[in-house]
Amino acid sequence: GLRVDFGGGYQGAERARAMYIHEDFAGTPSGFDIACLKASWNGQFARLSHRDVLGALMGLGIERDRLGDLLVTADSVRILCDSKMAEYLLQNLTKIGAVGVNCEMADLAGIAPREERCKEIRATVASLRIDSIAASGFGSSRSRAAADIAADKMKLNWQPVKSASQTVKEGDIISMRGRGRLEVAEVRGQTKKGRTVVVLKRYI
Structure with missing residues (x-):
């Protein structure tokens, strides 16, 4: 019965506060x-x-x-x-x-809204494991992505990634220290060879 709103003071803020509002609340929230x-x-x-x-x-x-x-x-x-x-x-x-x-x-x-440039990446991956998706989005190998995860450099939806085998879904955000952010924009199904087609947005 709760919804969550986020606010960082201006449109596009990276650091934001969360506000939980019960669906029965009829008033106006006081703000962040x-x-x-x-x-x-x-x-x-x-x-x-x-x-x-x-x-x-x-x-x-x-x-x-x-x-x-x-x-x-x-x-x-x-x-x-x-x-x-x-x-x-x-x-x-x-x-x-x-x-x-x-x-x-x-x-x-x-404060002017933050303007973010992004590069769209279309890729086919063996699976929706985070190491596979990150390798495609950041232009590295799966072993390098796995090493970054082990070094605690990668987050999924702003939470530390615990394992290279963790799976991602459409709408997830992957962030890498020193490399920026990656959004899983679309998961488009599989090719005839059983690989998964994804559309990624890398913010630059």
């Missing part, structure tokens, strides 16, 4: 309690990365699960966070690394 903070610096003299920003936030004692996406440009970063943390960050985030920053509250509506 996400705020946006903008930290700015002089981009002519400093270049800060996503890692720099995350390190500064961790240094303030903020846990990663209180933070959403960090949208870094040449001279600023928009930090999406739990709304309860916004005031604390506003008062305490004065430096990122050795670079002084100015912080202010920002409007979530001002």
Whole structure:
């Protein structure tokens, strides 16, 4: 009797919160309690990365699960966070690394939707095992995919893959550390030789 909605503060957010809503609930959910903070610096003299920003936030004692996406440009970063943390960050985030920053509250509506490019891959695979699908989508061998799984580099629907023999289905998302994401867009049945035809979308 529950449905689940996801929200990360803007369309296409990678890190999102989940909200469970009972089917009998007749009211309006209060929202995901996400705020946006903008930290700015002089981009002519400093270049800060996503890692720099995350390190500064961790240094303030903020846990990663209180933070959403960090949208870094040449001279600023928009930090999406739990709304309860916004005031604390506003008062305490004065430096990122050795670079002084100015912080202010920002409007979530001002964040442009994330535009993702994807490459469509049509492949025939021996089975819907995750090592076989990942090998086709990421352009590697099944043994390499199996090694990545053993090294805990691969996730299926954002959960660690436990075995190379795990099966996937249409709509599943495979993510690989350092390689991006892969969606199983379609499973189209079998060829005369018994191989399975799949359409994959690799986000680049």
